[in-house]
Amino acid sequence: xxxxxxxxxxxxxxxxxxxxxxxxxxxxxxxxxxxxxxxxxxxxxxxxxxxxxxxxxxxxxxxxxxxxxx
Amino acid sequence: xxxxxxxxxxxxxxxxxxxxxxxxxxxxxxxxxxxxxxxxxxxxxxxxxxxxxxxxxxxxxxxxxxxxxxxxxxxxxxxxxxxxxxxxxxxxxxxxxxxxxxxxxxxxxxxxxxxxxxxxxxxxxxxxxxxxxxxxxxxxxxxxxxxxxxxxxxxxxxxxxxxxxxxxxxxxxxxxxxxxxxxxxxxxxxxxxxxxxxxxxxxxxxxxxxxxxxxxxxxxxxxxxxxxxxxxxxxxxxxxxxxxxxxxxxxxxxxxxxxxxxxxxxxxxxxxxxxxxxxxxxxxxxxxxxxxxxxxxxxxxxxxxxxxxxxxxxxxxxxxxxxxxxxxxxxxxxxxxxxxxxxxxxxxxxxxxxxxxxxxxxxxxxxxxxxxxxxxxxxxxxxxxxxxxxxxxxxxxxxxxxxxxxxxxxxxxxxxxxxxxxxxxxxxxxxxxxxxxxxxxxxxxxxxx
Numbered sequence: 001x002x003x004x005x006x007x008x009x010x011x012x013x014x015x016x017x018x019x020x021x022x023x024x025x026x027x028x029x030x031x032x033x034x035x036x037x038x039x040x041x042x043x044x045x046x047x048x049x050x051x052x053x054x055x056x057x058x059x060x061x062x063x064x065x066x067x068x069x070x
Numbered sequence: 071x072x073x074x075x076x077x078x079x080x081x082x083x084x085x086x087x088x089x090x091x092x093x094x095x096x097x098x099x100x101x102x103x104x105x106x107x108x109x110x111x112x113x114x115x116x117x118x119x120x121x122x123x124x125x126x127x128x129x130x131x132x133x134x135x136x137x138x139x140x141x142x143x144x145x146x147x148x149x150x151x152x153x154x155x156x157x158x159x160x161x162x163x164x165x166x167x168x169x170x171x172x173x174x175x176x177x178x179x180x181x182x183x184x185x186x187x188x189x190x191x192x193x194x195x196x197x198x199x200x201x202x203x204x205x206x207x208x209x210x211x212x213x214x215x216x217x218x219x220x221x222x223x224x225x226x227x228x229x230x231x232x233x234x235x236x237x238x239x240x241x242x243x244x245x246x247x248x249x250x251x252x253x254x255x256x257x258x259x260x261x262x263x264x265x266x267x268x269x270x271x272x273x274x275x276x277x278x279x280x281x282x283x284x285x286x287x288x289x290x291x292x293x294x295x296x297x298x299x300x301x302x303x304x305x306x307x308x309x310x311x312x313x314x315x316x317x318x319x320x321x322x323x324x325x326x327x328x329x330x331x332x333x334x335x336x337x338x339x340x341x342x343x344x345x346x347x348x349x350x351x352x353x354x355x356x357x358x359x360x361x362x363x364x365x366x367x368x369x370x371x372x373x374x375x376x377x378x379x380x381x382x383x384x385x386x387x388x389x390x391x392x393x394x395x396x397x398x399x400x401x402x403x404x405x406x407x408x409x410x411x412x413x414x415x416x417x418x419x420x421x422x423x424x425x426x427x428x429x430x431x432x433x434x435x436x437x438x439x440x441x442x443x444x445x446x447x448x449x450x451x452x453x454x455x456x457x458x459x460x461x462x463x464x465x466x467x468x469x470x471x472x473x474x475x476x477x478x479x480x481x482x483x484x485x486x487x488x489x490x491x492x493x494x495x496x497x498x499x500x501x502x503x504x505x506x507x508x509x510x511x512x513x514x515x516x517x518x519x
Contacts, residue, residue, distance in 0.1 A: 008095055009088055049188040057078045057192070059342075062096050064103055064373040066158040070184045 008059045021060050024051040031068040045070045075331075075396070077199035081342040082398045086391075089399060090128050093345050096370040098125045101134065104376040107157035110145050111137075111376060131345065136354070136366065137380045139321075142178060143171050152179050155375050163374065167219040169320035170421050170483045172414075174429040177482070180219075181374050182323060187226075189343075189371045190324040194227030194316075196340050197328030200398075201314040202287055203257055205232035210250050212260040212268060215239035218484040220292065220419065221259050223324045233257070243271040250283055257287040261419045262295035262305060262313075266450045269308040280310025288313045291325065292419030293452075297336065297406030298515040315406045322369050322377055327403055334394035336404040343370050346401075347379075348388045351411045360404075362387050364411050385409040405517045415444055415510065417452050420486040424508045430478050431456065436464035436471055439498045445511045452512060455489040459498050468492055 004021060006012055013021065027048040030036070036044065048070050055061050076082040081089070101122035104111035115121065118135035125131070145153030152160065163181035171177050182190065203209065209228045213221040215237060228235045236253055238246045247268050250258060258265065265288055272279045279285060288311045290296030296305075296315030305313045315337055318325035326344050327337035339346045348363035349356055357363040365384040369377045386403045393402050415422045424442055431440050438461040447453050456475065460468055472490045479488040499506075 009091055045184055049184040052185050053188055053192045056189075057342075058080055059092060062099055062370070064157075065185045066162045066183055066373065069162055 004060075008062060013060070017058055017060055020051070020055055020058065024048070024055045024061065027051055028065075028068060031065075031070065073204060075200075076398070077196045078342070082196075082200075082400065084342070084399055086399055089341055092342060094125065094128050097128075097131065097345065097368065098122055100368070100370055100373075100376055101125060101378065103157065103373060104378055108155055108376060110141075110153060110155035111378065114141070128345075131347070131368070131379070134368075134379045137378055139172055139178070139381070139383075142321075143173070143176060146179060147176055152181060152375075156181065157374060157376065158183070166217070167222070167320055167323070168217050168484070169219070170423070170486075171426055172423045173426050175426075175478075175482045178321060180320060180323065180372075182372060183374050186323065186372045186374050190223040191226035191230055193318075193324040193326070193340055193343060193371065194224045195230055196343075197314075197316045197325050198224065198227055198289060199231060200328055200330040200338070200396075201289060202312075202331045203228065203231055203233055203289075207231075207233040207256045207287070208236060208254060209233045209257040209259060210236045210238055210246075210253070210255040212238045212246050212258060212264055214485070216485060218420065219318075219320045219323065223318070224259050224289070224291070243268055244275065247272045247275060247277060247279075250279075250285065251277060254284045256284050257289060258285050258309070258311075259289045259291070261292040262290045262301055263293060263418055263451055265290065265305055265313075266301075266308065269305075270448070270450060279308060283309070285309055285311045287311055289316060290314065291316045291318065293416055294407045294409065294515065297329070297408075298517065299335075300516060317407045319367075319382065321380060321382075322367065323372050326367060326369070327406065329406070330394065330396045330398065332394050332396040334396070334402060336389065336393070336402040337406045338391070338394070338396075338398055338400045338402055339388075341400045344368065346388070346403075348386055351383075359389055360387060362408070365403075365407075383410055383412040383414065385411055408517065409515070413508065415454075415508075417444065417454050417486060420484050422454065422483060422486070426482065427456070427479065428507070430482060431458070431475065433478070434471055434475060436460055436467045438495065439500055440507060441498050442508045443511065444509065446513065453489060454486070455491050457491050457493050457498060459493055459495050462495060 030044045114135050120133050162183045165182040165187050168177040168179045295301040302313050314329040316325045316328045329337050345368040347366040351364040365382045365386045385408045389404045391399050437458045439459045441457040443455045476490050
């Protein structure tokens with residue numbers, strides 16, 4: 001799903017890192033949808049905030065998420 | 071189960087050249103974000119002739135203007151309630167906290183979004199995991215759970231780690247001590263002062279915490295004492311536990327330094343999430359390893375309110391990561407936060423600025439002269455007493471004044487208890503020039519022990 005194949009320092013992603021980034025991107029895509037029921041919309045945002053930590057900790061992304069309400 | 075010693079092995083042991091490359095990349099992005107979204111930062115950058123594109127190397131950091139608490143407060147004063155420093159719609163916030171201001175009643179108010187609030191817990195995870203907290207631990211928070219940010223982040227960190235969290239809010243010291251013993255708590259989070267208070271209360275109850283409790287880790291924050299060797303020794307003996315120091319700021323939302331389980335006599339800087347400069351407070355020039363200077367922090371966490379080159383006035387001494395045997399490549403503040411370069415005082419975890427106290431005291435026309443007297447009760451608890459002289463003819467106002475002044479000061483300082491004491495007229499020094507109304511009678515910390 002994601003086009004990135006390297007981390008922020010330009011190192012190739014491991015298979016595990018690629019999976020993490022895919023999950024993160026999938027959550028972003030879900031969070032962008034405006035027709036989710038509240039139970040989904042809010043839990044997706046919680047999950048996205050958690051995945052931001054994991055992917056940021058591993059230097060896979062560094063961005064802000066306020067446009068998603070996160 | 072065998073756990074990694076590090077919360078984030080990749081970054082905690084990253085070679086420093088890579089760490090610095092990561093810091094530069096995050097710095098550029100955070101400055102881009104602040105310039106685009108925060109009128110406060112855009113105004114400051116423009117006034118200094120700085121643009122984020124100028125950041126080519128980490129040395130270019132010095133092109134960025136300093137950010138001060140006074141500027142932030144002015145922004146809050148001019149654009150209530152949060153100033154024009156915020157970068158996004160306030161509806162995105164899920165959390166509000168505050169810290170006492172440098173003058174008057176206006177506090178520094180902060181907001182966090184969902185991602186920021188989770189990041190705040192994440193920084194505590196680096197620290198608490200690094201000190202040895204694991205899913206098997208039961209962690210007790212001797213903390214008031216109010217608007218003061220205190221251990222809020224640590225609470226959520228421990229849930230994230232998978233430990234059993236026992237919130238000890240709104241309880242007496244006796245109830246807390248009993249709960250710690252009854253619940254088989256293994257880790258206690260507290261200010262160093264309050265950890266000593268709990269120990270004293272336990273003794274009164276006939277409880278020997280070192281023998282009767284299962285506590286093996288004491289996590290201190292909110293005061294420098296957690297890294298003062300004499301206090302640390304006293305705490306470790308009293309509790310029969312290892313004592314680890316951490317330090318954070320409401321302005322950042324969380325901790326930026328922590329002591330690891332190897333206890334190197336200082337605190338590692340979380341360098342993948344912060345740039346911590348140590349500068350000569352007079353010239354603003356960097357000082358080397360082993361020299362005292364002022365901490366200036368840039369955070370890569372809270373995007374809601376960017377803190378970029380924020381002058382903390384904290385006194386620190388940086389030493390290389392290799393000073394510690396833990397294997398982290400993150401530099402260390404030897405002795406943690408050693409003190410202040412300004413007149414701010416830390417009383418039971420709350421910031422107190424003498425000029426803020428004065429501005430409130432001066433709202434009472436019945437007061438002629440006053441003195442801020444800071445002292446240590448029973449060698450354990452820091453106390454702040456405002457000694458006041460009542461103007462002749464206003465004596466009948468004393469009782470009301472005593473009650474109202476204590477309430478006003480507490481309201482402006484996160485509920486901190488102020489003792490208000492009346493002294494006879496003429497007892498306090500009266501000044502014509504350079505008034506010195508602060509007396510700090512606490513023992514001076516010794517680091518070289």
